[in-house]
Every structure is written in structure tokens, then in C-alpha cells.
Amino acid sequence: LGVEFDEDLGLEGGHGRRRVVHAGGAATGDRVARVLVERVLAHPRIEVVGGERxxxxxxxxxxxxxxxxxxxxxxxxxxxxxxxxxxxxxxxxxxxxxxxxxxxxxxxxxxxxxxxxxxVQFHPTTLVDSTLLLSEALRGEGALLLDDCGERFTDELAPRDVVARDIAARGTALLDLREIDRARFPSLMGSLAERGYDPAEAPIPVAPAAHYTxxxxxxxxxxxxxxxxxxxxxxxxxxxxxxxxxxxxxxxxxxxxxxxxxxxxxxxxxxxxxxxxxxxxxxxxxxxxxxxxxxxxxxxxxxxxxxxxxxxxxxxxxxxxxxxxxxxxxxxxxxxxxxxxxxxxxxxxxxxxxxxxxxxxxxxxxxxxxxxxxxx
Missing domain, CATH: 3.50.50.60 (FAD/NAD(P)-binding domain)
Structure with a gap:
């Protein structure tokens, strides 16, 4: 289809090895969807109807x-x-x-x-008071989850349900992105900046949210x-x-x-x-x-x-x-x-x-x- 994927494999929660292919860091779904949409719109035998439910x-x-x-x-x-x-x-x-x-x-x-x-799967790290999902790929590259005292309290790469319940028990947690290569995730870093967060300076407040059926x-x-x-x-x-x-x-x-x-x-x-x-x-x-x-x-x-x-x-x-x-x-x-x-x-x-x-x-x-x- 022509989707350009990143060179390195990623590590995410519940996985025992690096096996996840990414595109644009955490923008894989968007990159794949854009290419598919272009193909669909260009196909002479596919009719796309918007605004109809x-x-x-x-x-x-x-x-x-x-x-x-x-x-x-x-x-x-x-x-x-x-x-x-x-x-x-x-x-x-x-x-x-x-x-x-x-x-x-x-x-x-x-x-x-x-x-x-x-x-129903609850994603552990969603920006507080937002629908913005902070991808598991961040934790796969070394991002840490901290409590209010700045201490780690869970295995960041445990299965999602375990991490989500550990965070929920505290209400919220802080996702520390300061030591990872943030340039690998340009779309996420841009979204955080738009909301007034600087992940280079301070950890980001996160909490679980319903994510997948x-x-x-x-x-x-x-x-x-x-x-x-x-x-x-x-x-x-x-x-x-x-x-x-x-x-x-x-x-x-x-x-x-x-x-x-x-x-x-x-x-x-x-x-x-x-x-x-x-x-x-x-x-x-x-x-x-x-x-x-x-x-x-x-x-x-x-x-x-x-x-x-x-x-x-x-x-x-x-x-x-x-x-x-x-x-x-x-x-x-x-x-x-x-x-x-x-x-x-x-x-x-x-x-x-x-x-x-x-x-x-x-x-x-x-x-x-x-x-x-x-x-x-």
C-alpha cells in the first residue's frame, strides 16, 4: 500500500520482546488509515457517502x-x-x-x-481530563510511571489491566518522559505542547480510560x-x-x-x-x-x-x-x-x-x- 514504517521494532505492554512495527512513532494507525482512505477515494467502483448514519x-x-x-x-x-x-x-x-x-x-x-x-480494555495512560492516549510505546522506550512522591509503583510493561488498576488505586499517576528520545514521537509531543505540557521539564499526569472492546x-x-x-x-x-x-x-x-x-x-x-x-x-x-x-x-x-x-x-x-x-x-x-x-x-x-x-x-x-x- 506504500505505508512507510519506522526502522526499529517497538516494545509494548505484555510483550516479551520487541515485535511491534510503528509508523511515525505512535502514529501508525493514522498513517495506515490515510493510505487506505486515499486508495478508497481513488477507486472507481467504491462510492463513499458522508453524513449518513x-x-x-x-x-x-x-x-x-x-x-x-x-x-x-x-x-x-x-x-x-x-x-x-x-x-x-x-x-x-x-x-x-x-x-x-x-x-x-x-x-x-x-x-x-x-x-x-x-x-473492555482500559488504557492506563490517558492524559488527565482528555481523550489523548499516551501510547504504550512511550513506556516501551523507557518512560516511567511515578506516584505523587516521584517513586515508581508498578511494572510499566505489565499487561494493561494490571497497570491500569495500579494507577486507578492512586487516582492518577505521572508519566515521566524526560529521559526517552521524545523526537521519535512527534505527533504525541505536539499534542502535549498544544495542551500546555512540556514533557522535557515535568512528568505528565495520566489516568486510565476505556479504550478497546x-x-x-x-x-x-x-x-x-x-x-x-x-x-x-x-x-x-x-x-x-x-x-x-x-x-x-x-x-x-x-x-x-x-x-x-x-x-x-x-x-x-x-x-x-x-x-x-x-x-x-x-x-x-x-x-x-x-x-x-x-x-x-x-x-x-x-x-x-x-x-x-x-x-x-x-x-x-x-x-x-x-x-x-x-x-x-x-x-x-x-x-x-x-x-x-x-x-x-x-x-x-x-x-x-x-x-x-x-x-x-x-x-x-x-x-x-x-x-x-x-x-x-
């Missing part, structure tokens, strides 16, 4: 036959969702405002299975969901490759690998075997109107998720969330209640250790009881 999937019989937007119904032989995760549902997040799990919820309403919603729409390794005609790739999908706690930088790799596999599989989709009737409006099962406005989730929902389904959960808080007016919040809470253990990105104060009998996926389907499944 998917509201639902169009189902006819036992298959997905397209999408319904805020303007029209669009029929398609195959529909591939790449709608991202749901981490913006939490009041403190690294995600853009639109990352509220719309694709996951639409797939669930249409009859596709979803899984592993309890596994491990679970999502259940797919096979070619992106196929349980609903014929519907595919999913990227953060909205649950392939199982991340287990309970994604390794740093594997999400971008997942998008590239499974995005291609899903697209190639979708090209072979045969389409409906019988004529598809015209789209007719219908009530959306499992959906509650009024919880969002123009794609923005009510702030009470976001505050409740941070309080009751944040880094540390328990029965009382999760049970409160089951009464939420927001369908995805209820499904997240239900999954977290079923998982009576602590594993990966899911930590329950009332069940603080792993339970081997729960080494399975929590799978939810509309109008069915939750199931614990083993995927091979």
Missing part, C-alpha cells in the same frame, strides 16, 4: 439483505460491518464520540450472536456472522483472537488481516435465493428509543458504566446496570454478571481470581438465554 440492518427471512440509514434502505448481496467498538459508552474514554457500539447492537437486533462484551459480533475467521449475508471485521467483531485481554497493537493487525479476509469472503456471497420484498418499517426488538440523540449516548449512561462497570466491578453495580434504558449497557452488564471470576480485562472485586470452569465465551442471542461456549 446506519440505523439498522435490513433482514428478510433468515438473512441480512442490506442496511437502513437515516435517509434510505440500501439493498446488498453482502453487508460488512466495520463500525468499531463501544468504548465511548464510558464517561472517560480514548475513543471518538461515535464509538458507541451501534453496529454491535444492530447485529444483535437482527439476530446475529454477540460475545465477550464484558472484556474485545467482544462484539461473533464471526468465523472469514468474518461471517451467524446471520447469512452479514459480515463483521475489526473492533466490532469477536473472532476470539484476543482472548480476554488484547495485546497492544494487535488490533490494527486484526483490522488488516480480517478486513481483507472478510471482504474476499463477502465477494463470494450468493445473495438471496428468492426475491426480497420492499423494506417496511418495523419495531426494533431489543432496542429502547430515547437513549441517544444523533448518535450521542446520554451522559447518565456513560457515567453509570464508568461507575458500575469500570476497571473494578461487583454484583451490586452490575445489577444496577441491568435496569439501564440502553440496550448495549444491559448486555454488557449481563455478560459481566455471568462471568463470576476475574480474567484479563474483566476484574470483579467479589470474584477476584480465575475460575477454570469459565474458560469459555459468554454468547448472547436475541430471545435466547446466554450461553457459555468453547470455540475451536
Amino acid at each position: 446506519m440505523q439498522d440492518l435490513w433482514r428478510s427471512g433468515d438473512r441480512c439483505v442490506g442496511v437502513v440509514t437515516d435517509r434510505r434502505a440500501i439493498r446488498s448481496r453482502a453487508t460488512l460491518l466495520a463500525t468499531g467498538g463501544a468504548a465511548a459508552l464510558w464517561s472517560r474514554t480514548t475513543n471518538p464520540p461515535g464509538a458507541v457500539g451501534d453496529g454491535i447492537a444492530a447485529a444483535y437486533r437482527a439476530g446475529a450472536a454477540i460475545a465477550d462484551l464484558e472484556f 474485545v467482544g462484539g459480533i461473533v464471526t468465523d475467521l472469514d468474518g461471517r456472522s451467524e446471520l447469512s449475508g452479514l459480515y463483521a471485521a475489526g473492533e466490532c467483531a469477536a473472532t476470539g483472537v484476543h482472548g480476554a485481554n488484547r495485546l497492544a497493537s494487535n488490533s490494527l493487525l486484526e483490522c488488516l488481516v480480517f478486513g481483507r479476509r472478510a471482504a474476499l469472503a463477502a465477494l463470494t456471497e450468493p445473495g438471496p435465493s428468492v426475491p426480497v420484498p420492499a423494506f417496511a418499517e418495523r419495531p426494533r426488538p431489543g432496542s429502547d428509543p430515547g437513549h441517544a440523540h444523533n448518535g450521542q449516548v446520554d451522559e447518565t449512561v456513560r457515567t453509570a458504566l464508568w461507575r458500575d462497570c469500570g476497571l473494578i466491578r461487583d454484583f451490586a453495580g452490575l445489577e444496577r446496570l441491568r435496569a439501564s434504558s440502553h440496550v448495549l449497557t444491559r448486555l454488557i452488564a449481563e455478560s459481566a454478571l455471568i462471568r463470576e471470576e476475574s480474567r484479563g480485562a474483566h476484574f470483579r472485586a467479589d470474584f477476584p481470581v480465575e475460575n477454570r470452569s469459565l474458560e469459555r465465551h459468554v454468547v448472547l442471542r436475541l430471545d435466547h438465554e446466554p450461553r457459555l461456549e468453547t470455540w475451536l
Whole structure:
């Protein structure tokens, strides 16, 4: 594609060796996305439509036959969702405002299975009072986490859930960038300068924030969901490759690998075997109107998720969330209640250790009881 990557491999949390390829320091995703966008816009057979929002999937019989937007119904032989995760549902997040799990919820309403919603990763080092993520690559190059007394208190390259809980126990921490080669991270240093911070002079205040949705729409390794005609790739999908706690930088790799596999599989989709009737409006099962406005989730929902389904959960808080007016919040809470253990990105104060009998996926389907499944 022509993306120019940095020469050296990077080290990030949970990794045992340097194996992460970067571009522009911590700007890898941006560099890859820019090249892909240029290719898409230049392709004669791809139509890009802006300012149009998917509201639902169009189902006819036992298959997905397209999408319904805020303007029209669009029929398609195959529909591939790449709608991202749901981490913006939490009041403190690294995600853009639109990352509220719309694709996951639409797939669930249409009859596709979803899984592993309890596994939400919280990034340890987000600039305080900001969505600016201070990449793990900084700690991989030697940045230190300090408490208010200037002392180290954790292993900076431990898995994210461990580091995030260690910081949360103190409220905030200080990320010391003074001794690293800051020139390797020009975009991050520029963002800090814009916000009035000088990392050469003083450590930067950081705190955890919701960052990545491990679970999502259940797919096979070619992106196929349980609903014929519907595919999913990227953060909205649950392939199982991340287990309970994604390794740093594997999400971008997942998008590239499974995005291609899903697209190639979708090209072979045969389409409906019988004529598809015209789209007719219908009530959306499992959906509650009024919880969002123009794609923005009510702030009470976001505050409740941070309080009751944040880094540390328990029965009382999760049970409160089951009464939420927001369908995805209820499904997240239900999954977290079923998982009576602590594993990966899911930590329950009332069940603080792993339970081997729960080494399975929590799978939810509309109008069915939750199931614990083993995927091979």
C-alpha cells in the first residue's frame, strides 16, 4: 500500500520482546488509515457517502439483505460491518464520540450472536481530563510511571489491566518522559505542547480510560456472522483472537488481516435465493428509543458504566446496570454478571481470581438465554 514504517521494532505492554512495527512513532494507525482512505477515494467502483448514519440492518427471512440509514434502505448481496467498538459508552474514554457500539447492537437486533462484551480494555495512560492516549510505546522506550512522591509503583510493561488498576488505586499517576528520545514521537509531543505540557521539564499526569472492546459480533475467521449475508471485521467483531485481554497493537493487525479476509469472503456471497420484498418499517426488538440523540449516548449512561462497570466491578453495580434504558449497557452488564471470576480485562472485586470452569465465551442471542461456549 506504500505505508512507510519506522526502522526499529517497538516494545509494548505484555510483550516479551520487541515485535511491534510503528509508523511515525505512535502514529501508525493514522498513517495506515490515510493510505487506505486515499486508495478508497481513488477507486472507481467504491462510492463513499458522508453524513449518513446506519440505523439498522435490513433482514428478510433468515438473512441480512442490506442496511437502513437515516435517509434510505440500501439493498446488498453482502453487508460488512466495520463500525468499531463501544468504548465511548464510558464517561472517560480514548475513543471518538461515535464509538458507541451501534453496529454491535444492530447485529444483535437482527439476530446475529454477540460475545465477550464484558472484556473492555482500559488504557492506563490517558492524559488527565482528555481523550489523548499516551501510547504504550512511550513506556516501551523507557518512560516511567511515578506516584505523587516521584517513586515508581508498578511494572510499566505489565499487561494493561494490571497497570491500569495500579494507577486507578492512586487516582492518577505521572508519566515521566524526560529521559526517552521524545523526537521519535512527534505527533504525541505536539499534542502535549498544544495542551500546555512540556514533557522535557515535568512528568505528565495520566489516568486510565476505556479504550478497546474485545467482544462484539461473533464471526468465523472469514468474518461471517451467524446471520447469512452479514459480515463483521475489526473492533466490532469477536473472532476470539484476543482472548480476554488484547495485546497492544494487535488490533490494527486484526483490522488488516480480517478486513481483507472478510471482504474476499463477502465477494463470494450468493445473495438471496428468492426475491426480497420492499423494506417496511418495523419495531426494533431489543432496542429502547430515547437513549441517544444523533448518535450521542446520554451522559447518565456513560457515567453509570464508568461507575458500575469500570476497571473494578461487583454484583451490586452490575445489577444496577441491568435496569439501564440502553440496550448495549444491559448486555454488557449481563455478560459481566455471568462471568463470576476475574480474567484479563474483566476484574470483579467479589470474584477476584480465575475460575477454570469459565474458560469459555459468554454468547448472547436475541430471545435466547446466554450461553457459555468453547470455540475451536
